[in-house]
Amino acid sequence: xxxxxxxxxxxxxxxxxxxxxxxxxxxxxxxxxxxxxxxxxxxxxxxxxxxxxxxxxxxxxxxxxxxxxxxxxxxxxxxxxxxxxxxxxxxxxxxxxxxxxxxxxxxxxxxxxx
Amino acid sequence: xxxxxxxxxxxxxxxxxxxxxxxxxxxxxxxxxxxxxxxxxxxxxxxxxxxxxxxxxxxxxxxxxxxxxxxxxxxxxxxxxxxxxxxxxxxxxxxxxxxxxxxxxxxxxxxxxx
Numbered sequence: 178x179x180x181x182x183x184x185x186x187x188x189x190x191x192x193x194x195x196x197x198x199x200x201x202x203x204x205x206x207x208x209x210x211x212x213x214x215x216x217x218x219x220x221x222x223x224x225x226x227x228x229x230x231x232x233x234x235x236x237x238x239x240x241x242x243x244x245x246x247x248x249x250x251x252x253x254x255x256x257x258x259x260x261x262x263x264x265x266x267x268x269x270x271x272x273x274x275x276x277x278x279x280x281x282x283x284x285x286x287x288x289x290x291x
Numbered sequence: 292x293x294x295x296x297x298x299x300x301x302x303x304x305x306x307x308x309x310x311x312x313x314x315x316x317x318x319x320x321x322x323x324x325x326x327x328x329x330x331x332x333x334x335x336x337x338x339x340x341x342x343x344x345x346x347x348x349x350x351x352x353x354x355x356x357x358x359x360x361x362x363x364x365x366x367x368x369x370x371x372x373x374x375x376x377x378x379x380x381x382x383x384x385x386x387x388x389x390x391x392x393x394x395x396x397x398x399x400x401x402x403x404x405x
Contacts, residue, residue, distance in 0.1 A: 208392050209392050211394070213396075218399070218401060219398055219399060220297070220384055220396045220397050220398040220399045221335075221384070221396040223393075223395070223396075226392075226393060228392070266334065266335070268394075278325075278337055278340075279337070279386075279394060281334040282334060283333065283334045284334055286332075
């Protein structure tokens, strides 16, 4: 059974800091891995998707890496802003095909204060 | 593109009544949709996979008779919480896959049973 763990559970940083969120998974047989953002009481917004054959993806100030063999992914946020405050969820698409299920981590609650 | 609309966003109902939540794919067809439940400060837990034209597949521990799922068309899936009780109060989110391995989420429904 795939298990996904995110560290830290919560993070509070001053504006402008670069930060790293960590995600680990137990079964390396994945189709892809996605990072999502969730604002309080809202749905999920997809940030980055890394296919199992890829090592990283970048979008603006966000960079996500994937090391499938070690079961790890990191989300790097550069020059953090108060608007980045949200819960960040890592989700692993299980199995080697596109028909698997998503397994989510518990999330990292990020607070960026001015 | 690839928008999933979920309605209502909030609902309060009396204990013993039933509540229906709708999930629509607005600009793509979805033969499969997914229903998640999220408790406060916890991650998303997959409840069931909704299949167009056939019965839903429920995850272990999810009561089929409590959470009725209907996927009558390629753009609409509904989740009905029957005989709701306070312990059913939660945040429910639906998801659909516009392309292989990618997922789009609805904005969620906050259900409060009083």
